[in-house]
Amino acid sequence: MSFHFRLIAASLLMVSLGSNAAVTISIQQSGSDVIAAASGSLALPSCLATSSGSSLGIIYWAASDDYSYTVGQGTGTQCITSFATAQPLNAIATDQLASSNTGGPIGVNRLPSGGNILTVPNGYTSGSSISSTSTWTGRTLASLNLVPGTYTFDFGTDTITYVVGTLADLSITKTDGVATATPGGTVTYTVTASNAGPSNVTGATVGDSFPLSLTCNWTCAGAGGGSCTASGSGNINDSVSLPSGGSVIYTASCAIAASATGSLSNTATITAPGGVTDPTPANNTATDSDTLTPQADLSITKTDGVTSATPGGSVTYTIIASNAGPSNVTGATVGDSFPPSLTCSWTCAGAGGGSCTASGSGNINDSVNLPSGGSVIYTASCAIAASATGTLSNTATITAPGGVTDPTPANNTATDSDTLTAASSVNPVPVFSPWALGLLVLLLAVVATRQQHLRRSQS
Numbered sequence: 525m526s527f528h529f530r531l532i533a534a535s536l537l538m539v540s541l542g543s544n545a546a547v548t549i550s551i552q553q554s555g556s557d558v559i560a561a562a563s564g565s566l567a568l569p570s571c572l573a574t575s576s577g578s579s580l581g582i583i584y585w586a587a588s589d590d591y592s593y594t595v596g597q598g599t600g601t602q603c604i605t606s607f608a609t610a611q612p613l614n615a616i617a618t619d620q621l622a623s624s625n626t627g628g629p630i631g632v633n634r635l636p637s638g639g640n641i642l643t644v645p646n647g648y649t650s651g652s653s654i655s656s657t658s659t660w661t662g663r664t665l666a667s668l669n670l671v672p673g674t675y676t677f678d679f680g681t682d683t684i685t686y687v688v689g690t691l692a693d694l695s696i697t698k699t700d701g702v703a704t705a706t707p708g709g710t711v712t713y714t715v716t717a718s719n720a721g722p723s724n725v726t727g728a729t730v731g732d733s734f735p736l737s738l739t740c741n742w743t744c745a746g747a748g749g750g751s752c753t754a755s756g757s758g759n760i761n762d763s764v765s766l767p768s769g770g771s772v773i774y775t776a777s778c779a780i781a782a783s784a785t786g787s788l789s790n791t792a793t794i795t796a797p798g799g800v801t802d803p804t805p806a807n808n809t810a811t812d813s814d815t816l817t818p819q820a821d822l823s824i825t826k827t828d829g830v831t832s833a834t835p836g837g838s839v840t841y842t843i844i845a846s847n848a849g850p851s852n853v854t855g856a857t858v859g860d861s862f863p864p865s866l867t868c869s870w871t872c873a874g875a876g877g878g879s880c881t882a883s884g885s886g887n888i889n890d891s892v893n894l895p896s897g898g899s900v901i902y903t904a905s906c907a908i909a910a911s912a913t914g915t916l917s918n919t920a921t922i923t924a925p926g927g928v929t930d931p932t933p934a935n936n937t938a939t940d941s942d943t944l945t946a947a948s949s950v951n952p953v954p955v956f957s958p959w960a961l962g963l964l965v966l967l968l969a970v971v972a973t974r975q976q977h978l979r980r981s982q983s
């Protein structure tokens with residue numbers, strides 16, 4: 525016995541009508557039942573022959589070249605035809621009769637002999653509407669061994685497409701439109717989740733867990749009937765509705781931590797709800813990656829608070845290196861090569877998170893850490909050589925480490941200059957000339973002699 529519709533016509537007249545038509549047979553889980561619903565029309569060649577077969581809808585896969593995907597009940601008509609075969613809908617070894625049917629038979633068969641058969645309701649008129657529904661009570665797609673997917677049989681002028689399960693090609697894209705980003709700056713991501721169908725989907729989940737270096741706020745708007753949560757902050761974990769052809773578009777504005785390093789990589793995903801099969805899962809995640817390129821306006825100032833200095837004296841320089849951001853900087857170099865006429869020792873203290881070597885002597889060549897907004901302050905106490913002349917000039921510099929761009933390099937050096945003023949012209953000390961000294965000695969001698977004469981005359 526067989527529930528196949530068997531070919532009975534020995535010879536068939538095949539005449540193409542030259543137009544395209546299609547029937548879609550949707551086989552879905554509906555509660556505890558499986559329902560196959562066929563709709564559409566066919567532009568059949570007049571190759572019809574009455575079939576003696578009579579059965580409820582059937583889903584059958586028996587052997588390598590013997591299957592029947594006919595749904596519907598009653599007498600059908602058949603024709604031998606040629607079609608390109610997609611993958612089989614299932615692979616089971618026994619007939620799977622439907623519990624009930626309305627609308628008559630429709631579907632494709634292939635016989636062990638190799639003939640291809642298209643079955644339509646008996647007396648079907650080319651171009652007229654086909655509507656057939658079969659129900660498998662108390663069954664599941666899995667128990668019928670039906671593999672969710674879309675299977676198309678192409679007859680040239682007609683196609684019959686089986687859609688098994690609720691199918692929706694959900695997909696997602698994500699971009700911020702740039703390839704590099706600045707720590708301490710911002711990026712704006714556009715995340716678009718779409719449904720290419722064929723089924724509508726309610727309750728898909730759009731997710732995006734932002735890396736710790738990002739602080740994000742987002743908004744969302746639907747298109748083509750899609751709906752989503754209007755706005756939120758932090759990670760996206762949103763339940764969305766996406767009818768076939770619909771989409772939802774998230775705009776996430778994110779601040780990048782000033783301390784971020786390396787690359788900024790972030791992945792958005794869309795997940796189909798239970799019962800929905802996505803035939804193309806590869807497009808359900810999207811990642812945007814940016815290379816982080818630190819930028820920081822480092823700067824330095826230097827002064828000793830005076831415009832003139834004295835050889836043999838001292839000066840005290842205050843050198844301040846700062847980072848105006850936006851990125852944090854680790855390993856900038858503060859340098860100050862003092863002139864030979866100065867003998868210096870220095871101390872350093874950080875502010876705003878800046879850090880430096882606490883103290884040293886001689887030239888400064890210090891690796892410092894300067895977060896955005898931070899600074900380091902050096903105090904250099906220097907003895908001026910007594911032999912120094914001319915001008916006391918000294919330059920301090922700050923140099924960004926490799927990989928950090930300073931958009932404003934002009935403020936990365938600072939010079940203090942003092943005029944050296946000779947000590948004798950500032951504080952003259954009175955002295956006697958040799959002639960004056962001689963006169964003084966003579967005067968003292970005269971006074972002493974006179975005193976001696978006075979003491980003798982009184983005695």
Ligand SMILES: [Ca+2]
Nearest residue numbers: 693694804805
């Ligand atoms: Ca997909």
Ligand SMILES: [Ca+2]
Nearest residue numbers: 821822932933
């Ligand atoms: Ca600078």
